[in-house]
Amino acid sequence: MTHGKYLRYLPFAILAVAGLFIAIGVARGEVASVMEKAVNICLECIGIG
Amino acid sequence: MKIRPLVQSLVLLLNNAYLKGFMSGRIYKGPLKGVCVPGLNCYSCPGALFSCPLGSLQAILAGWEYSFSFYVTGLLLGFGAIFGRFICGFLCPFGLIQELLHKIPLFKNKRIIKIPKFFLYIKYVILAVFVVALPVFAKGEFGVGYPAFCKFLCPAGTIEAGLPLLAGSEGLRKAAAGLFLWKALLSAAVVVGCIAVYRLFCRVLCPLGAFYSLFNKISLLRIDPDETRGALCKMGLNPRREVNSLECIRCGDCKRYAKRRPAGLGSSAEVMANTSAHIIHSA
Secondary structure: HHHHHHHHHHHHHHHHHHHHHHHHHHHOOHHHHHHHHHOOOOOHHHOOO | HHHHHHHHHHHHHHHHHHHHHHHHOOOOOHHHHHHHHHOOOOOOOOOOEEOOOHHHHHHHHOOOOOOHHHHHHHHHHHHHHOOOHHHHHOOOHHHHHHHHHHOOOHHHOEEEEEEHHHHOHHHHHHHHHHHHHEEEEEEEEEOOOOOHHHHHHHHHHHHHHHHHHHHHHHHHHHHHOOOHHHHHHHHHHHHHHHHHHOHHHHOOOOOOHHHOHHHEEEEEEOOOOOOOOOOOOOOOHHHHHHHOOOOOOOOOHHHHHHHHHHHHOOOOOHHHHHOOOOOOOOO
16 A cells, blocks of 8 residues: 555544544543633633733 | 635624624623634634634643643544645634735735745744643643733734723723733734735734644645646645645635636636736745
């Protein structure tokens, strides 16, 4: 198999890793952390904090 | 009818569909905020329904709870593997804002500018230093850092969130000081820069574009160089040679030129003349 053919499968491998990462992140409660930050006004974002 | 402006407008509206927030000066606090969108859209914008991936990543990296964000990194990897910088061209609200700014006829003879490579690498430094390194390593005594890109650089935060929120809150206006002045001046410079140069922020400063660019050569969505035509696109790229390079945002303009004027019919110069554009080779 040539180098180019390996590259064809690379995005699928990355997608698999991405799915695994998302599952781990959800399982350990990161969505709640994202929510916690996002539902309050981000003072750094608006240039105050 | 062009599809891209339609998609961009729909994405901008969908991302900021909490119209009540603009009236009340308050942000949306519902469950959708747990989901990150692929493009740059500040989650403190009064209309934002979803979260900004860069803000969320920095918030988790800077916090005391986790040292790495599997959730946001996974989303970014997934978006990148499927779309690459197609996200910049079609799905980024701040990308549309930059394109609208470029339509303002403030400067005469707007030209397609090929930005020297040195400047194009700045966004990778911003990604490494401001989005990752500073939130991870610059922590205070309680183990909490700060989202350095949001705090010091992000013009999307100032324009989409800072200005509308400060306009509606006297308390926030009183709290605004030197840091806000810095961000306002930087945002003003980005606005003027984007009026003069097509997607200047996207090309030079955006760390999200820098991240997605790493997937441009391998992402599932790509453009066949044989289907392209034109001397230089608006991003300053040669479509044939650089259609899947780090800088290509997959806007598809080069494919439209090719459909209008297939290879062998007319020169590249004629194609560019049709777009009423001038070309500067500065690199």
